[in-house]
Amino acid sequence: MKQFFLTAVALLLPTSVMAHVPAVTLTAEQTEQCVVMMSGFPDDSPESRYVFFRLSQELAKDVSPELSVLMARYMAENETRRLPAGWPMIDVIEDIADPVLRQAAPAQTVASMSHIAYFDALCGPFVQGQVDSLLAFDPDLADTDIVIREDALYLRQILSEALDRLGGGDNNAAQAYAASLVTERDDIEYVGFVDEVDELEALFMGDLDTKLSRSNDAVNESVNVEAFQDAATLARDMDAQAREKAQQERLYSLVRILGSVG
């Protein structure tokens, strides 16, 4: 399995993308651990793999060191809730979303989210590598980002509620985390707004461009090309007449002057 992931990363990740992946030195044991944790991720399609990798990234957002300490406090009070280091991520995520666990065991939710933060801190470069390689394979995968962010926000709100139920709601780190959820909600709504504006803009700009283009064509058809040519010809004729008249005057002057000499 380890070999599979490393090969997948090496094969799918473009050189330019790899250059941007932060260089993190992992021990062989840590690498093995990351591979095990990612083992349960779906591999039936690029879409589902992308969703899970991105979801794990989004779930770990805004977990500050202070919040990690707070979460560890609740886990320490009940050691059985601590997850094994190599617990598959897919199970962790499903646990958070499980409505029964959510209601009955908020400490379990805290433990699960803590595990995700741990996973992100440990295996972030692996995950980013997977995300980049999948995007290089199909850039349209990014279209699902907003849905992933909404799902992640829902799960993160579960953590915030769990901390509140466990009595940590007044803690500064928990409040900062709750505030970050509001910001995230704003950002998601803004993205939705921008998408709608983009659509409206594209519709109106396309419509305008088509109409102006037609208008230009109509004007071009209306322009009387011959009118200008006729006017230019008339000007030339007038010039020619003036020259002819001048020539006659010239001859007349010459005759008159020569006549006066005689």
Add this chain to the structure above:
Amino acid sequence: MRMSLIFLLGASMLVTGCASTATGIQTSALGTGPEISVQQTAPSGTALAIVRYPAFVEDDAEDDFSQAYAGMAIGGGSVNTDPVETKALANSILLKSNYFAMSLYRELAARLPEHSVLLSPHKVMKASDGTLTSEPMTQAESLASVVTVDFTAYSYPDAERMMGDKPLSFGDLVTPVVTVRTDPRAAVGTEGILMASAPLIGAAAGQNYAQGITDATTLQEGRIEAGVPELDFISHISGTPRLSPASTGLRGRAQGAVRAYPIEKIQLDGSALAEMSKDSGDILEAPFTNGFANQIITLINATDANKAAMFRRADVIADYDESLAALTLVGSTDPDYLARLRYADRLLDAEQNYLSVQSLRLYDGVINGEMGAQVRDMLKEEHRVLERRRQLARQQNIATAAAFAAAIGGVAIASQDDNSFGEKLAAQAMIQGAIFSATEAMRKNRLSKGVGNNYIQSVVPALTAQTEIQVDLIDSSETITAIRFEDLKSKLGELYAENQRALDTIATRCTYNAPSDPGTWLGTCENGLANGSGVGVFRNANGDLVEHYGYARNGLADGPGYRIVRAAEGSYSIEGNFSAGSANGAVQVERSGSVALRRYKAGRDMGAAPAGSVIASPFRLGDQTG
């Protein structure tokens, strides 16, 4: 007999004179050189440049336009010309301006970021009070812009004299008459005029000053409405009251001074003009547009984009959200405000992108359409006519020189008393030859003038009629875009309303207690008094309108502020710290011809501020106190 001959010859020479050949300069005083790149970043929904030009004159304004044009000739001298010819010349200005303004648009659009350059054709018309004015035909100027550029391809309004040393746009000659302005709040010492053709400086500054007064008056009534000034060329010919801000040369670096651009006739490459097509290069680029674009970009880089854009942006934002508009003048770090502003900014961007498409299609219609082809044909024909005139002028000069030589020789021989009969015959023949040469010179002079006049009388009216069709494009665009643009704004407004959360602090209207006059404050208010950020307007003890952008406490200016005083002799600004309604501490004072650091105490100038004094600004977030 001898004396009468000499008199006749003298009169002939006087009439024919030495014919001018209507030439121009190969490269503008604006200079050439490597392209200057833009360093400026405009706020959202703000163009970097809008190119304005006269495109059309309404029927009932035609006579007024041509009379005003003839009555305020650039190039000096009295104008005595046929009204029909003047009208044709006036119309030729519109034709040429329409065409050559595209050169500037193309150059700027290529060198500035996408969607940051817009076109604004103007129609010349009569205002409600009967005076001559111009109005934009599209909505481009509803958006803020760091600078606007007026472009007119000018010709002297006397067909008889324009082929001499007078300004001319004909054939391979183009006389650009331009102004580069910013918002009257961004360069107060020059009333917003950054650069202008020398004869236009007074009218442009006078008009921007008047616009500043109008905007401030509207503000005092509680509305943020940024008016659109008419074209400076129209202000010039219609006799708008002048102001005379300090001016400097094109390379001048004097602060608070307008860069004066001399009137110059640019001579295009004749062979390139003869081969010109829609796909060929821009013949105005090398001799003029490239250097002018460099000047414009230099001015954009040197302009405070925030001050240039703030008022008109607030005007546009007010269409969507009045309670936000006045807060955007100096900004805020409040998260609710920032969240709302982000939405509003996106709407402004959408408007800008939409109008940018309109400009691109206008350009396409002018340059790539039949009308563009006809204008190019016209320029080629004019060039041929001009070359013919130049040839005739040269011939006239030769004839005149021959007449002089013959006359002087004949008179010299005839004046000797001891001449033989043969010498007397030779003298008589030379004098008669001189008469013929002089007659010939006069004839060529008439013929030369006739060539240009014939062209103007036949071709320009024909093309002017077709200008109507060209204008149809813009008019139909206007109809399309006016309806669609309003529709777009309406839909954007609905989207905005659906997505907004409440603002804790909103802008309203309340009292601003100026020292001498209860003024109006648009911004944050408490208990009916200015309290927080916004803009205040009042009249000072001299009766001058004063705008104050910044912060207030208990109805008085307090904290960083930017105060503009619209004094009768010209505007000036004070930027720095204020307390209890008056400037207090180190401030920057800008007035015509100078930008200086001064030290104020309770509103009184106490002398120069020490070098290196830090000036508080309401536009720097770090300086905010509200």
